Amino acid sequence: MEITEKREGESNNSSKDLNNNDNINNDLTDSDGNNTSKEAEERRARDLKAGLHPLKHKFVFWYTRRTPGVRTQTAYEDNIKKIVDFSTVEGFWVCYCHLARPSTLPSPTDLHLFKEGIRPLWEDSANCNGGKWIIRFKKVVSGRFWEDLVLALVGDQLDYGDNVCGVVLSIRFNEDILSVWNRNASDHQAVMALRDSIKRHLKLPHSYVMEYKPHDASLRDNSSYRNTWLRG
Template sequence: MASNKFQALGAGLSEDEEDNAHENIAHTAAMSVKVKPLEVPPDENPLQSTYCLWFTRKPSCKHFDQSLRQVGRFASCEQFWRLYSHLVRPGDLQSHSDFHLFKEGIKPMWEDEVNRYGGKWIVRLRKGLASRCWENLILAMLGEQFMVGDEVCGAVVSIRSHEDILSIWNRSASDSAATSRIRDTFRRVLNLPPGTHIEYKAHNDSIKDLSSFRNTDVFTR
């Protein structure tokens, strides 16, 4: 038996059963978030921003926004660790699953008003590295290590069949100084070898690519 409710995502269920289980879990979590206002108790350490954690899994429909499930949100270090301690690690998720950690008010979509003029740094990892690298990345983001003000919007880990993908999103693709600083910090916190290829892609280019290939699986985003 899975030791916590989030482990149902990787507990050997059929694809349909797993999707239904996660939808029920995420719906319950999202509803509880809406009912209870998020506050930081005086004995906890507040973060600079409130964050929302989202999950997606390749669905039968092609509307990405309908696949997003909010798992939870947090505004302090303690709230983060309480949530994180119950999550399946990325390396244990099934293929075509994604975690998205974004500042509250920003949906993890290219088309979001905050994201639409931005872009993302992408690194492709061999299997087995996703869990460690994801943890390093989100801790650096929560700890404001990127030093670019409010430029950073969020981060994504995408689990695929033969590789895993990490990305860090920022709001201004045209701000070369900020994007360069984000790239350098991204490389440092992941402890990547000097020759590791990191790619930057503006969200406008991604939207154009998707428009050109309407029949392409949107989960390649």
């Protein structure tokens, strides 16, 4: 099955995919699964009053770009930059339409989309007991799959969605890597359900291989996307 990348600026899903009532949840929760703060509730009320459509979670786009060869933890954290946050359907489209397309970004670069309050680091308290599903793509098709994955996350379409922390696109020299981070690597049912949900929403051909890796394993062997800066 041949897959070709979408045209620049073309969305595979219209805004109605995020504006569906099934994706706008009245029971907002924070990154720890508890009731949201008074501030978040007030924000939601303001959005509704303004005629906007609140998402279940507030999200943050992050960006990482550094010179290959720098491997220290301090340097890595210093190079993670917050781009923008959003909490409504309308806010998402304003942000997303102004982001550079993956095909225009240099290697090595990471784009991160995480729920508010969760940093895109293995050591973050929301991530430290979790792991990630990894899929490798040819560069010509990665932009399409990244967009579909972003829409699925923002629209709360992935199974066990409260267990999902965020998604990452790692742009490398010979390939691009998509990863979906979750909270609990030991919850086999949630991990496998997430795998099936990713396959379903991305419509992955059978030829694509998915690999799951707990973050503690990445920390032990000092591997994964953090040190794929030097691959090529």
